[in-house]
Amino acid sequence: MANTSKEILALAKQHSVEFVNFQFTDMLGIVKGVTQPVAELADSIEHGVWFDGSSVEGFTRIYESDMYLKADLDTWAVVPWTKGGRGCTARLICDVYMPDGKPFEGDPRYILKKQVERAHKLGYKFNTGPELEFFLFKKENGKLEALPHDTAGYFDMTTDLAHEIRQEMTHAMQEFGIHVEALHHEVAPGQHEIDFRYGDAVTCADNAVTMKYVLKAVANMHGLHATFMPKPIAGINGSGMHVHQSIFSPDGKTNLFFDPKDNYHISELAKQYIAGQMKHIQAMNAIMNPTVNSYKRLVVGYEAPVYVAWGQRNRSALIRIPRYTPGRDKAVRAELRCPDPSANPYLAFAVMLAAGLDGIENKMKPPAPVEENIFEFTQENADKHGITTVAKNLTDALEALKNDPVVRGAIGEFTFAKFFEAKTEEWNAYRTSISQWEIDKYLEIY
Numbered sequence: 001m002a003n004t005s006k007e008i009l010a011l012a013k014q015h016s017v018e019f020v021n022f023q024f025t026d027m028l029g030i031v032k033g034v035t036q037p038v039a040e041l042a043d044s045i046e047h048g049v050w051f052d053g054s055s056v057e058g059f060t061r062i063y064e065s066d067m068y069l070k071a072d073l074d075t076w077a078v079v080p081w082t083k084g085g086r087g088c089t090a091r092l093i094c095d096v097y098m099p100d101g102k103p104f105e106g107d108p109r110y111i112l113k114k115q116v117e118r119a120h121k122l123g124y125k126f127n128t129g130p131e132l133e134f135f136l137f138k139k140e141n142g143k144l145e146a147l148p149h150d151t152a153g154y155f156d157m158t159t160d161l162a163h164e165i166r167q168e169m170t171h172a173m174q175e176f177g178i179h180v181e182a183l184h185h186e187v188a189p190g191q192h193e194i195d196f197r198y199g200d201a202v203t204c205a206d207n208a209v210t211m212k213y214v215l216k217a218v219a220n221m222h223g224l225h226a227t228f229m230p231k232p233i234a235g236i237n238g239s240g241m242h243v244h245q246s247i248f249s250p251d252g253k254t255n256l257f258f259d260p261k262d263n264y265h266i267s268e269l270a271k272q273y274i275a276g277q278m279k280h281i282q283a284m285n286a287i288m289n290p291t292v293n294s295y296k297r298l299v300v301g302y303e304a305p306v307y308v309a310w311g312q313r314n315r316s317a318l319i320r321i322p323r324y325t326p327g328r329d330k331a332v333r334a335e336l337r338c339p340d341p342s343a344n345p346y347l348a349f350a351v352m353l354a355a356g357l358d359g360i361e362n363k364m365k366p367p368a369p370v371e372e373n374i375f376e377f378t379q380e381n382a383d384k385h386g387i388t389t390v391a392k393n394l395t396d397a398l399e400a401l402k403n404d405p406v407v408r409g410a411i412g413e414f415t416f417a418k419f420f421e422a423k424t425e426e427w428n429a430y431r432t433s434i435s436q437w438e439i440d441k442y443l444e445i446y
Helices: 005-014 038-047 108-121 163-175 201-221 268-288 345-361 379-384 394-402 405-431 436-442
Strands: 019-025 031-037 049-052 066-071 089-097 125-140 143-148 180-185 191-196 224-227 241-248 307-311 317-320 334-336
Touching: 005 038, 019 038, 019 066, 019 108, 031 038, 031 049, 031 201, 038 066, 089 108, 089 201, 108 125, 108 201, 108 345, 108 405, 125 201, 125 345, 163 180, 163 191, 163 201, 191 201, 201 224, 201 345, 241 268, 241 345, 268 307, 268 317, 268 334, 268 345, 268 394, 268 405, 345 405, 394 405
Parallel strands: 019 089, 307 317
Antiparallel strands: 019 031, 049 066, 066 089, 125 143, 125 191, 125 224, 125 241, 180 191, 241 334, 317 334
């Protein structure tokens, strides 16, 4: 990684860069950016890149629209598909600032950084490892069709038409400095997963946003569309974003989630962290499952992580503790399974950490782990174990968010107000629309 303006300028010259994209995300996690000719790079690094924030979702009002981007020089990368030709372009991820030089309180990256800094002051380093699933859909005559690119299933090779495309996506991710660990076809037709190495939460959120950007671009080059929509096709598996989490010592050397004497090899601190997330999960759903469509994936009675329980072997529980491998103390972690890839990674990681820290600070105790298959539980069994569910729909999640000071406080009042307004409008638009299902079901018989 390059850390100085001088090194960045040398890299730009070395790779014959002509343009630089200064990137950030809006409240919803959509990549935004300002592109400048490379001749402006030195000045932009020193003084920032000014832009109008009034047109960005979740940003400022019109009368306070001037904002500027401050580049994180460690995120420098040359966009691989622009190399060697006219218009070679580099990318820098930026933080958003107000004219008075203060960080913009609604910048999702800043919101995560605040929670990470809070954890650091308590003596903790927060690591994450998200697993983003996605679909590849066909385009017919340039028009997107909800048709999977192939008919393959989990780990299939013979009918997997995207094997080489995933490899191309992986090469592109590696050019952005992302350490890819595995890539494979997922369960549903046209569904895939590319996993990258865990690390500190801000870097992993940067990588998750970059991954979405890269995969959409590479898919488009092949006449396909990559979508991170949670449930694009009824009747088949949706796409999740399972997030592996752990707390380390500030120097990154000691995994504070590990306890060699525990049956699951997890510490009391880890259990407190889990308890905090279980307590706040419905409010967290609004951020981690932020669309109407998210709750078409999170449905009771199907193989979806909707049950608020935890365990080791139990993939039907909300939080899973992956099995311990002797000698791999640093790999001990908790896997939160309900988030989906429509979430803004910065905000999602921020509320995960805030909820977990609340559990630690208040020394919460989780219920006993559940190892039975909860999918097969009757309501009586669920009640016996005290098992509840995640939010049932977006409006329930928003209501929980409104009434949860910990999760609401993690994103801040500014972002909460913008988010709540935007998502309430989304819910109202959904509930007042007429679907094709309703037409097919009711038009002729009533």
